[in-house]
Amino acid sequence: MASRRTRPPQPLAPHGIPGHLVEFVEALRGVGIAVGPSETVDAGRVMTVLGLGDRSALREGLACAVLRRPDHRDTYDAMFDLWWPA
Numbered sequence: 001m002a003s004r005r006t007r008p009p010q011p012l013a014p015h016g017i018p019g020h021l022v023e024f025v026e027a028l029r030g031v032g033i034a035v036g037p038s039e040t041v042d043a044g045r046v047m048t049v050l051g052l053g054d055r056s057a058l059r060e061g062l063a064c065a066v067l068r069r070p071d072h073r074d075t076y077d078a079m080f081d082l083w084w085p086a
Contacts, residue, residue, distance in 0.1 A: 022049060024083045028066060031075055035066045042066075055086060 006023060025035045035043075046061040059080050067076055
């Protein structure tokens with residue numbers, strides 16, 4: 001069985017920021033956080049509105065878009081730190 005990627009490609013996925021977001025969502029799925037297509041689209045909209053300038057706002061905005069269960073928050077935060085480093 002192939003292992004899922006748990007570390008981000010460097011520096012970004014081949015398709016820029018949108019590709020990096022898709023890879024991030026795939027990594028979240030790989031660690032057991034169910035993110036559906038509609039949540040992925042919502043995350044893209046969050047990025048369009050917030051941009052990349054405020055990392056804290058991006059962390060919270062993406063969390064609102066992709067998390068359904070509060071008990072996934074610690075895992076999400078760890079993955080966010082890997083994929084969107086300061």
